[in-house]
Amino acid sequence: xxxxxxxxxxxxxxxxxxxxxxxxxxxxxxxxxxxxxxxxxxxxxxxxxxxxxxxxxxxxxxxxxxxxxxxxxxxxxxxxxxxxxxxxxxxxxxxxxxxxxxxxxxxxxxxxxxxxxxxxxxxxxxxxxxxxxxxxxxxxxxxxxxxxxxxxxxxxxxxxxxxxxxxxxxxxxxxxxxxxxxxxxxxxxxxxxxxxxxxxxxxxxxxxxxxxxxxxxxxxxxxxxxxxxxxxxxxxxxxxxxxxxxxxxxxxxxxxxxxxxxxxxxxxxxxxxxxxxxxxxxxxxxxxxxxxxxxxxxxxxxxxxxxxxxxxxxxxxxxxxxxxxxxxxxxxxxxxxxxxxxxxxxxxxxxxxxxxxxxxxx
Amino acid sequence: xxxxxxxxxxxxxxxxxxxxxxxxxxxxxxxxxxxxxxxxxxxxxxxxxxxxxxxxxxxxxxxxxxxxxxxxxxxxxxxxxxxxxxxxxxxxxxxxxxxxxxxxxxxxxxxxxxxxxxxxxxxxxxxxxxxxxxxxxxxxxxxxxxxxxxxxxxxxxxxxxxxxxxxxxxxxxxxxxxxxxxxxxxxxxxxxxxxxxxxxxxxxxxxxxxxxxxxxxxxxxxxxxxxxxxxxxxxxxxxxxxxxxxxxxxxxxxxxxxxxxxxxxxxxxxxxxxxxxxxxxxxxxxxxxxxxxxxxxxxxxxxxxxxxxxxxxxxxxxxxxxxxxxxxxxxxxxxxxxxxxxxxxxxxxxxxxxxxxxxxxxxxxxxxxxxxxxxxxxxxxxxxxxxxxxxxxxxxxxxxxxxxxxxxxxxxxxxxxxxxxxxxxxxxxxxxxxxxxxxxxxxxxxxxxxxxxxxxxxxxxxxxxxxxxxxxxxxxxxxxxxxxxxxxxxxxxxxxxxxxxxxxxxxxxxxxxxxxxxxxxxxxxxxxxxxxxxxxxxxxxxxxxxxxxxxxxxxxxxxxxxxxxxxxxxxxxxxxxxxxxxxxxxxxxxxxxxxxxxxxxxxxxxxxxxxxxxxxxxxxxxxxx
Numbered sequence: 001x002x003x004x005x006x007x008x009x010x011x012x013x014x015x016x017x018x019x020x021x022x023x024x025x026x027x028x029x030x031x032x033x034x035x036x037x038x039x040x041x042x043x044x045x046x047x048x049x050x051x052x053x054x055x056x057x058x059x060x061x062x063x064x065x066x067x068x069x070x071x072x073x074x075x076x077x078x079x080x081x082x083x084x085x086x087x088x089x090x091x092x093x094x095x096x097x098x099x100x101x102x103x104x105x106x107x108x109x110x111x112x113x114x115x116x117x118x119x120x121x122x123x124x125x126x127x128x129x130x131x132x133x134x135x136x137x138x139x140x141x142x143x144x145x146x147x148x149x150x151x152x153x154x155x156x157x158x159x160x161x162x163x164x165x166x167x168x169x170x171x172x173x174x175x176x177x178x179x180x181x182x183x184x185x186x187x188x189x190x191x192x193x194x195x196x197x198x199x200x201x202x203x204x205x206x207x208x209x210x211x212x213x214x215x216x217x218x219x220x221x222x223x224x225x226x227x228x229x230x231x232x233x234x235x236x237x238x239x240x241x242x243x244x245x246x247x248x249x250x251x252x253x254x255x256x257x258x259x260x261x262x263x264x265x266x267x268x269x270x271x272x273x274x275x276x277x278x279x280x281x282x283x284x285x286x287x288x289x290x291x292x293x294x295x296x297x298x299x300x301x302x303x304x305x306x307x308x309x310x311x312x313x314x315x316x317x318x319x320x321x322x323x324x325x326x327x328x329x330x331x332x333x334x335x336x337x338x339x340x341x342x343x344x345x346x347x348x349x350x351x352x353x354x355x356x357x358x359x360x361x362x
Numbered sequence: 363x364x365x366x367x368x369x370x371x372x373x374x375x376x377x378x379x380x381x382x383x384x385x386x387x388x389x390x391x392x393x394x395x396x397x398x399x400x401x402x403x404x405x406x407x408x409x410x411x412x413x414x415x416x417x418x419x420x421x422x423x424x425x426x427x428x429x430x431x432x433x434x435x436x437x438x439x440x441x442x443x444x445x446x447x448x449x450x451x452x453x454x455x456x457x458x459x460x461x462x463x464x465x466x467x468x469x470x471x472x473x474x475x476x477x478x479x480x481x482x483x484x485x486x487x488x489x490x491x492x493x494x495x496x497x498x499x500x501x502x503x504x505x506x507x508x509x510x511x512x513x514x515x516x517x518x519x520x521x522x523x524x525x526x527x528x529x530x531x532x533x534x535x536x537x538x539x540x541x542x543x544x545x546x547x548x549x550x551x552x553x554x555x556x557x558x559x560x561x562x563x564x565x566x567x568x569x570x571x572x573x574x575x576x577x578x579x580x581x582x583x584x585x586x587x588x589x590x591x592x593x594x595x596x597x598x599x600x601x602x603x604x605x606x607x608x609x610x611x612x613x614x615x616x617x618x619x620x621x622x623x624x625x626x627x628x629x630x631x632x633x634x635x636x637x638x639x640x641x642x643x644x645x646x647x648x649x650x651x652x653x654x655x656x657x658x659x660x661x662x663x664x665x666x667x668x669x670x671x672x673x674x675x676x677x678x679x680x681x682x683x684x685x686x687x688x689x690x691x692x693x694x695x696x697x698x699x700x701x702x703x704x705x706x707x708x709x710x711x712x713x714x715x716x717x718x719x720x721x722x723x724x725x726x727x728x729x730x731x732x733x734x735x736x737x738x739x740x741x742x743x744x745x746x747x748x749x750x751x752x753x754x755x756x757x758x759x760x761x762x763x764x765x766x767x768x769x770x771x772x773x774x775x776x777x778x779x780x781x782x783x784x785x786x787x788x789x790x791x792x793x794x795x796x797x798x799x800x801x802x803x804x805x806x807x808x809x810x811x812x813x814x815x816x817x818x819x820x821x822x823x824x825x826x827x828x829x830x831x832x833x834x835x836x837x838x839x840x841x842x843x844x845x846x847x848x849x850x851x852x853x854x855x856x857x858x859x860x861x862x863x864x865x866x867x868x869x870x871x872x873x874x875x876x877x878x879x880x881x882x883x884x885x886x887x888x889x890x891x892x893x894x895x896x897x898x899x900x901x902x903x904x905x906x907x908x909x910x911x912x913x914x915x916x917x918x919x920x921x922x923x924x925x926x927x928x929x930x931x932x933x934x935x936x937x938x939x940x941x942x943x944x945x946x947x948x949x950x951x952x953x954x955x956x957x958x959x960x961x962x963x964x965x966x967x968x969x970x971x972x973x974x975x976x977x978x979x980x981x982x983x984x985x986x987x
Contacts, residue, residue, distance in 0.1 A: 024823070038748050041826060045749035048830065049757075056837065063845070070866055071845040083777050090778065094768045101735065101764055108742040109757065112678070113749070119947060120679040120940035121744035129740070130687045130733065137732040141725045144775060149718050151777035156714030172541065172632070191629040192636045201631070234632040235535040236644055238709070238784065242850035242863050245781045249710045251644055252534055253628025256711035281861055285784040285852040287528045288535060289542040290454045293855040 038114045046113035053106040057099065073242055074273060076264040076280070076301070079155045080245030086151055090144055159227040159259035164307075167229040168218065168282075169200060170237035170250040173291030175282060176200075177218050181211025181316055183339070186229065191252075194233065197321055204318075204327040210339035213314040218282055218299045221307035222265045231255045238286035241299065243269070249286055265301045316340040322350040394505075396497030397922045401504050402483035403815060406808070408511060409475020410889070413801075415515075416466035417882045421875075423459045426451045428875025430857050444523070453856045457526040458544050460854055462518075464529030465552070467797060469559055470514070472662040474507050476804045477601075480665055481570045481594040483811065487913035488588050490579025490930060492923045495572040499565050506562035514555040517548045525552035528854060530655065533626040533647050537618045540633040550619070553612050560609045563601050570598040579912070581932035586951065588911050588936040589682060592689050593668020596696040597661050604657040604700070611650035618642070648710055652703035659796050660699040664692060666803020667734060667763075670756040672936075673810050674738060676909045677753035678745030679947050681937035684737045691730035691737075698727040708776040709783050717776045724774035731767050735760065746940070746947070750907065751825025752810030758833045759802040765837075766795025769844065784854075787847025790840045798836045805832075805888070812892075813906045817919040818899030824891040828884055835881030842870040910950045911936050933973060934966075 075084050112120075167178040167186055178200050180186045187202060187209025194201035202209045220226055230239050232250035239258070240247045248258040270278045280299035284292055302310060318324060318340035325347060328336045337347040386395075395401060425432060433449035444455040451459075482500065486493055494500045517524040526544025527536040531552065539546040574595045578587070587595075617623040618639075626647045627639035675682040682688060704712060704720040738760045747753070769791040772778050782788060805828075812820050851864045858864040858871075905914040915930050930952040938949040944961035955962050956970045 021821075021824070025821070041823065042749050045754065045826060046747070052834070060841070067845070071849045073850050073863060080781075083781060086775065087772065087778050087781070090772055090775065094771055098764065098768050101739065102761075105739050105742065105757075105760065105764075108739065108745075109747060112742060112745045113747050115746065118746050120746040122681065122940050122942055123683065123740075123744065124681040124937065125684045125687070130684050130737075133736045134729060134733055138726075138729050141728055141771070144771065145722055145725050148721060148775040148777045152714065152718055152721065155777060155780070156717070191631050194631040194636060196634070234630055235538065235541050236532055240784075240850075240852060242781070247709045247780050247783055251711050252630050253640070254643060254645065254711055277862075279862060281863055283852055283861055283864070287457065287532075287854045290457070292457070293453070293857055294860045296860050 038116075042114050046110045049106045049109045053102060057102065074264075074269065075243065075245060076262055076269060077244035077246065078261040078263055079151070080243075080260075081263075082151050083155075083245050086147055089147070093140060093144065155259075157259075159257075160225055163225040163227040163259060164221055165227045165229060166218070166220070167200075167231070168239055168250070168297075169231055169233065170239070170284070170288075170295075171199075171233040172235065172289050173284075173295040175216075175218075175284075175295065175297035177215045177297075178317075179213050179215060179311065179314065180208075181213055181314075181339075183208060183211055187212050191233070198324065200317070202317065202324075204324060204336075205329055205332070207332055207335060207339070210318050210328075210336045211316045211341075212318075213316050214320075215314070216297070218297050219307060219310055220262050220299065220301045221304045222262050222268075222301050224304055224307075225259055225261050227257060227259045229255060229257050235288050236286045237284050237288050237295070240283045240285040241280070242283065243280055247285060262301050265303055266299075269301075318342065322346050325350045394501060396493070396501045398482045398486050398494045398497070398500060399815070399920065399922075399924075401500050402479050404504050405474055405478030405482060405507070406815075408508065409471050409479060409804075410892075412466050412470040412475060412511070414885065414889075416463050416471060417885065419459045419463040419466070421878055421882050422451070423456055423463070424875040424878045426456060426856065428872045428878075430859070451856075454526060454543055455523060456856045457528070457542070457854065458524045458548070461526045461528055461531075461544070462514075462524050465514070465525070465556075468529060468658065468662065469556070470507075470511060472797070472800045472804070473563065473601075473658070474559070476662065476800060476807075477594070477597055477665050478504070478507065478566060479804070480590070480669060480807050480811075481566065481598065483815065484590055484913065485570055485573050485594055486577070487814070487916065487920075487924060488591055488911050489574060489577065489582050490912050490925075490932065491573060491577035492925075492929070494569045495577060496569055500569050503562045503565035503569065506558050506565065510555045510558035510562060513551050513558065517551040517555075520547050520551070522546040522548055524548040530648075530651055531615070532651075533615060533618060533644055534630055534632075537615060537627060538630070538632060539619075550616075553616055553619075556612055557609060560605045560612075563605050567598040567602045567605075570594055571602065574598075579929045579932055582912075585686075586932055586935045588668075589671035589685070589688055589692075590665075590668040592692060593664045593671075596692050597664045600657045600664075600696055600699060601661050604654040604661075607650055608654035611647055611654075614650075615647065645707070645710060645712060648707050649704070652706045653700075655706065656703040657699040659792075660695055662796055662800045663763075663803075664695070666759060666800040666806075667692070669803050669807040669810070670738070670759050672911070673752045673756040673806050674741050674760075675937050675939060676810075676907050677748045677750055677756075678741055679748075679939045680741055680745045681935075681939055682737070683740040683743075684733075685935065685937060687733060688737055691733045694730040695727060698723065698730070702727055705774055705776070705779075708779045721774060721776045725771065728767070728771055728774070731763075735764050735767070749826075750809065751820065751822055751829060752806045752907075754826065754829040754833075755802045755806035755809060758829065758836075759799045759806065761833075762794045762799040762802060762836070765841075766791055766793070766799065770795060781850070782847060784852055785847040786843040786851045786853055789853050790843035790847055793840045793843075794836075798840065802832075808892070810907070811913070812895070813902030814913055814916070814920075816896050816899070817902055818895050818897075819902050819906065820891050820895040820899060824887055828887045828891065831884035831887070832881055835877050835884060838877035839874050839881060842874050846870060905950075908946070908948050910938055910948050912951055915950065915952055933969075 075081055165180055165186055169176050176199060185208045188206040189201040190203050191201050193203055230248055230250045232252045234252060237250040238247060239250060244260055244262060246258050246260050248256050266280060270276055280301060282297040282299050284295035319342045322342055325333060333351060392400060434445055434451060435449040438445045444452045446452050522543040524544060525548045526542060535541050536545050536549050574591060614625040618625050618627055624639035624642035626644050627642040630637045630639060671682050671688060702720060702724045704716055705724040708717045773782055773788060773791055809820060809825055846867050851858060902918060904918060916924050917926060932951045933954040934951055936951050940947045941949060941961040944958060949958060954973045955966045956973055
């Protein structure tokens with residue numbers, strides 16, 4: 001019933017609009033006014049452009065200043081401070097150009113609206129003028145390019161030797177992190193070795209894998225260079241750490257990386273923003289399927305000491321999944337058990353029935 | 363000599379015309395017509411259908427983004443199972459909407475609808491030709507497009523839904539049916555439809571280029587061509603060089619999907635199994651895609667800029683400022699458009715050194731774009747501006763081109779792009795500079811050439827209302843997105859409730875959605891005007907805008923062959939508006955210098971000798987009586 005009323009209402013409104021249109025057309029015919037004649041609507045349109053300019057530019061500046069805090073994210077990385085600076089420099093330069101050109105354009109529209117009897121100026125070209133506005137933007141752009149290039153080269157330069165290496169692995173629709181453990185080197189992996197438990201695809205013939213551990217949250221140290229190694233298992237994803245100004249795609253078959261230095265711990269950020277609930281987040285920014293919008297990882301930034309402490313507390317992946325000891329070559333098992341922190345008796349339990357039955361009821 | 367050569371050409375066409383003048387039946391006149399004007403209208407009507415369709419898709423997903431709490435139960439009769447039991451849009455269908463909105467708008471509306479309509483309609487009329495070089499290929503071009511449209515549309519009616527991996531269809535997502543439903547049959551249909559679309563574009567493009575090079579009338583040298591024709595010419599060349607690359611990418615993707623090859627796939631573990639594919643590279647697809655994808659931006663934009671140049675000059679009653687600079691900047695843009703594609707890929711894992719090269723090249727392209735804007739503004743200076751509907755939309759284009767172009771300077775800078783990539787800042791940027799600007803170019807063209815297309819005038823008042831609602835509406839939709847983007851909101855998100863950093867801006871998102879609904883509604887004013895005027899509009903005078911170009915020398919409803927008698931010859935460039943000393947404020951291209959001694963510039967007086975020596979003046983005398 002309500003649908004019917006809505007439909008009837010819409011039809012009625014449309015009919016009224018049509019009637020108004022017909023009447024106004026007939027009136028203008030009766031007045032024998034030719035529509036192509038430049039009439040009063042010409043000056044109305046010219047005036048509207050001025051109104052639009054004032055309201056538009058006014059609204060732009062008002063919102064940009066009044067709501068500055070709501071659209072600018074606090075920055076918490078070294079290179080982020082730099083790219084933010086570049087962003088605002090570019091903003092200043094372009095807004096000046098934008099405002100000047102806009103005002104000139106709209107004022108011309110108003111000033112040179114049709115007037116009976118006036119003849120436009122025949123002005124087909126002026127090489128000096130054209131040269132000027134080719135060269136000036138070129139110079140301004142060159143300056144922006146060079147500052148940008150320097151920043152880009154620094155950001156993408158190789159990471160330092162002692163950087164904290166952390167691997168982030170993307171899959172539909174979750175993130176996991178792998179830390180290198182005490183040896184500070186991530187072990188090898190191969191995608192064919194991935195299964196429901198060995199979700200990293202750890203290659204257990206490599207002794208660097210034994211102490212690697214897994215985390216569902218991304219823990220980072222403040223003030224130390226972090227080298228994020230990024231890979232994807234299934235489709236493209238993208239690591240986006242908005243507060244650190246970090247973004248890099250995760251590509252199946254092609255590991256990528258991004259290095260950065262965090263400048264504020266989670267605690268410091270909570271104080272700065274006055275929000276005790278504040279958390280850093282990692283989001284996916286490359287369309288990856290149904291759950292794209294919910295693919296989130298929590299990020300926690302510690303001081304360097306706290307980070308070391310947290311790291312030391314973590315159990316290696318192998319010690320959490322001792323049944324995988326059987327995949328470790330016999331000659332390496334002992335060192336694996338030591339590195340992974342597996343007690344001798346647990347180790348015995350899971351390797352005795354090798355190639356047999358003991359593996360994995362639980 | 364060149365002049366005599368051209369002369370013989372026209373004679374040949376004259377004979378053609380006598381031969382072609384036969385009455386066809388309904389099918390040959392309106393359906394399988396080879397007349398460029400009818401084909402243009404076919405492209406136009408199909409383009410309008412797709413624009414409404416694509417616009418409606420965007421309003422549906424804007425409802426989800428602007429009013430996430432709203433129950434969309436009322437859309438169930440239309441969308442069925444794509445509305446979840448809770449009355450929300452299915453998240454996967456949301457992605458399908460986004461994907462199809464992009465595909466339809468970029469390819470079917472702004473490539474086929476814009477280039478297809480105006481290249482077809484204006485090239486023969488403005489260069490003085492009876493028809494396209496090959497009317498048959500031209501007809502095929504439309505019907506391939508039609509077939510492609512039918513296939514693309516059909517993907518909405520299959521169970522797994524249309525393609526939904528984004529309009530860029532990056533593999534592996536688009537290659538693996540187990541990754542999402544839309545990558546199944548929907549993606550196959552997408553690829554087939556795009557392959558046919560490319561065939562259509564190439565058939566059209568070859569025709570446009572051939573016609574412009576070979577079939578210009580007497581006196582229509584390259585430097586006397588209107589900027590519209592220059593724009594269509596460059597557009598066709600860009601399309602001809604870049605679309606085959608997309609074709610290759612689509613073909614390889616089909617192989618990967620159906621025949622087990624590994625061009626784009628490697629090291630994939632999905633759905634509990636490790637796939638056998640190794641050695642492929644998803645980045646390769648991105649290179650191939652954007653090798654078309656970036657020139658595509660200019661395929662969409664250049665015709666709109668050409669149309670605007672023409673309309674702004676006509677309605678400012680001034681020559682376009684810097685005619686040669688305009689051609690030069692279009693040429694420069696056309697060349698550069700091929701070597702900037704990887705700026706879409708700064709953070710995809712591409713070698714950072716490549717990133718710096720592409721950043722350099724990308725920012726260079728801002729220079730010719732800036733020149734174009736300055737030239738438009740200078741054209742307005744000291745003009746005598748008439749705000750026709752076409753003029754209003756052209757001004758709107760310049761405004762969008764400026765606003766959207768400026769944000770390109772941010773995104774082209776790879777260091778700044780790290781944060782802005784794939785956020786709403788990008789969405790705002792390309793919707794303004796390419797989407798809305800080109801869309802306004804298309805509307806401007808329709809308003810301006812409607813009298814020539816249908817022999818009647820559109821209602822100007824309705825045109826004004828349409829313009830102001832759409833102009834303000836578009837800004838209200840896309841300007842707030844800059845803020846949302848600077849705040850880091852990622853695009854293609856079904857909802858923003860999962861992230862703290864992206865939890866704000868419910869107000870702006872609601873505003874954007876309301877503006878989008880308003881803007882779409884305003885298009886019905888245009889539709890009414892368009893169809894009503896076709897039958898009830900005021901009959902158009904021969905040259906309603908007092909324009910100089912050749913199409914306005916045809917009869918009110920030009921038949922097949924365009925000019926009833928001989929094709930008029932051309933004696934001057936197309937922008938002799940408000941020439942000092944001239945009686946009227948415009949001198950058509952068909953008026954020889956010998957008839958306008960009062961307004962000739964010194965070097966033009968010397969051209970008079972050339973006019974009479976090959977007998978052109980006599981022809982003009984004949985026309986006058």
